[in-house]
Amino acid sequence: MRKFFYPESMAVFGVASNPRNLAKNIIKNSLDMGFAGEIYPVGREPGVVSGKEIITDPLSLPEGIDLAVILVPAKVVPETLDMCGKKGILHAIISTGGFKEFSHRENQVEKDVMNAARRNGIRFIGPNCIGVICTHSGLCTPFNPLRTKRFKKGSVSLIVQSGGVTSQCSYYFSEEHVGFSKIISAGNKLNMDEIDFLEYLLNDDDTEQIHLYLESIEDGREFIRLARKSKKPIVIFKSNTTRTASEVAMSHTAALSNDDRIVDGALKQAGIVRVKDIHDMTVCAKALRLPPLRGDRLVAISLSGGFSVIQADACEKYGFQCPALPGELVRKIESFRRAGVIRISNPMDFGDVHDLKALVFTLERCLELKDIDGIVLSFMFEPEMVRLFGGKVGSPEQILDLMKKMCDEHNKPIGLSFFAERRYIEEFKSISTFPLFNDSVESVLALRMLRDYWQGRSV
DSSP, rough: OOOGGGGSSEEEEOOOTTOOHHHHHHHHHOOOOTTTSSSEEEEEEEEEEEEOOOOOOOGOTTOOOOOEOOOOOOOHHHHHHHHHTTOOEEEEEEEEOOOHHHHHHOHHHHHHHHHHHHTTTTTTEOSSEEEEEEEETTTOOSSSOGGGGOOOOEEEEEEEEEHHHHHHHHHHHHTTTTTEEEEEEEEOOSSSHHHHHHHHTTTTTOOOOEEESSOSSSSSHHHHHHHOOOSSEEEEOOOSSHHHHHHHHHHHHOOOOOHHHHHHHHHHHHHHHOOSSSHHHHHHHHHHSOOOOOOBEEEESSSSHEEEHHHHHHHTTTTBBOOOHHHHHHHHHHHOSSOSOOOSSSSOOHHHHHHHHHHHHHHHHHHHHHTOOOEEEEEOHHHHHHHHHTTTOOOOOHHHHHHHHHHHHOOOOOEEEEEEEEHHHHHHHHHHHHHOOOSHHHHHHHHHHHOOOEEEEEO
């Protein structure tokens, strides 16, 4: 499996120098991302792509190339696999479409592809996929043009059943400063499926979390078995849950729908976190970087009365309680107030306390409480804030380091968000030393995901 992600050499079949050719984008994407291995463009007509001459005689290829990426007409794929077998290429990505997803039934060319793979001992990803993006090796096999310079390296790996969703995940995880290690576009899963990829990623040193977008689960029993024994968090966005979607999915990746009630129950029993969209995958990825959330009792703190109300609604919506705080602690926090016009409770309006030391004191004391499992903090940040806090507010790095230190010391999570100009929020997110959520509701949602994961692990 490793050669699918870290090949030292790659042959790309179906390349042409004309502007409409898609296979040449596979070469450009990989070069732009820094792939250092040998690349051999193979096509019918001579020409040059990305400074490399197109090879028109596949038999002239060197022996033992690690990976083939195939984007030729479906009927030519079997003979291309036979050619790979002759040259000792045992790993392939078949990007070509036009198989079961096109005819809605098994067709002869699909059988021919499987037979060619078997007789040559070839394992392949696809067909009807865009293959692999690996930020550690620079391999980037999608045939659609990508802005690879925007990709951010991270520790999340993704298994995705759609080419379009693969591209969107690569951008979304990067833009949210989560980053990714590997993304696998599985396509029709004719030869390799999520079980094969999951087994590899469970033992991959560059992967700390595994996220999946699936339209179908081929072997639910084995999938659940692997998830139960996983020490790495597994997150899934499972689509194709309605009759309308099943018709689209069948023509898209030949995916058959599963009974969603059965799927949902099995995922919960296996400790898999289920999310509803790509954005929530990134929220969950950030949440899982926090210490465990073992229960439902939160302290919600905001420097705004309005956001305190918003937090209160979100806490109840996502199944959290906000217990009353000890009277002695409440009186101590109230002693920090300036005007004395805001009553301290939980959720807590901290708008009358303009003192960073008081906020740190409150966070520390609340994390120490045995009947509190975590904190949601909606903080204000802007340059003027430095003056309001007496010039004692540190840099963004220092603020995030402080949050991380408190979480680590107490082994409890803080769901942190800011109400500020978007540029300041993006600045904090880009630092990536401590997870930051886009708003106060998202931070509560993130803690719900974290709670669901740890509750699932205890079943």
